[in-house]
Amino acid sequence: MDQSPHSRRVPITVVAAVIHNRDRILVTRRFEDVHLGGLWEFPGGKVKRGESMSTALMREVREELDVLVSVGPVLVEEEFSYEDRTVDLHFFDCTLVEGTPRCVGVADLRWVYPSELGRFKMPAGNARLIEKLQQQQT
Numbered sequence: 001m002d003q004s005p006h007s008r009r010v011p012i013t014v015v016a017a018v019i020h021n022r023d024r025i026l027v028t029r030r031f032e033d034v035h036l037g038g039l040w041e042f043p044g045g046k047v048k049r050g051e052s053m054s055t056a057l058m059r060e061v062r063e064e065l066d067v068l069v070s071v072g073p074v075l076v077e078e079e080f081s082y083e084d085r086t087v088d089l090h091f092f093d094c095t096l097v098e099g100t101p102r103c104v105g106v107a108d109l110r111w112v113y114p115s116e117l118g119r120f121k122m123p124a125g126n127a128r129l130i131e132k133l134q135q136q137q138t
Contacts, residue, residue, distance in 0.1 A: 011079055011088040015057040016044030017069055018133070019094045019101075021111055025133065027120060028064060028106040035085070040120035042091060042129070043106065053090055064106050067099035076132060080125035091129045113137070 019026040019042075027040045045060040047053055054071040061069050072093040079088050101109055112120070114137040117130045 009081075009086045011086040013047040013053070013088045013090070014044065015047055015053050015060065015090045015092065016042040017057055017061050017071070017094040018042055018075055018091055018129070019061075019069060019096055021096065023137075024111040024113055025117075026065075026101060027110055027112055027117070027122075028103075029108040031107045036082075036123050038107075038121075040110075040122050041126065054092070057092055057094070061094070064104060065099075065101040065109065066104045067101050068097045069094040070097050076129040078125065078128055082123075082125070087125060089125050 017026075026043065028043045029040050030037050032038050043061050043064050044057055045064070047056040051059075057071050058069060061067060072095065074090055075093050076091045077089065079086060081087075103109055110120075114130075114133040117134065122130065
C-alpha cells in the first residue's frame with residue numbers, strides 16, 4: 001500500500017485567539033518570510049511540549065502583540081492539511097485583559113467586523129471559523 005508523506009505526518013498543535021473589542025475582532029498579518037507568509041490570521045501559534053493550550057495561547061499573544069488575554073471556550077477545532085504540514089487547530093474565544101495590541105511579532109494588525117473577514121487573504125484552515133463568526137454576527 002502506497003502511503004503519501006501527508007498520511008504519516010504528526011500534526012502540529014496550533015492555538016489561536018479570537019479577541020473581541022465590541023463588535024470587532026483582531027486579525028494579524030504574518031511576516032513574509034514564514035510559513036503562509038503575508039496572510040492574515042488570528043493571533044496565536046504552536047503549543048510547546050508540556051504546555052497547556054491556554055498557557056501557549058497567552059504566551060503567543062504576549063509575544064506577538066504585547067497584551068494579556070484571558071482564554072475562554074473553544075470556538076472551533078479542526079485538523080487541516082497544508083501541502084507541507086498538518087495542523088491541529090484550536091480557536092479560542094479570548095478577552096483582552098491588559099494592554100493595547102501592538103505589532104511585536106506580527107507584520108500588521110487590524111480590528112475588523114466579522115463581515116469584513118472575507119476581504120483578508122487568510123489560511124484555508126480558518127474557513128470554518130470565519131463562517132461561524134459571520135453567522136453569529138447576523
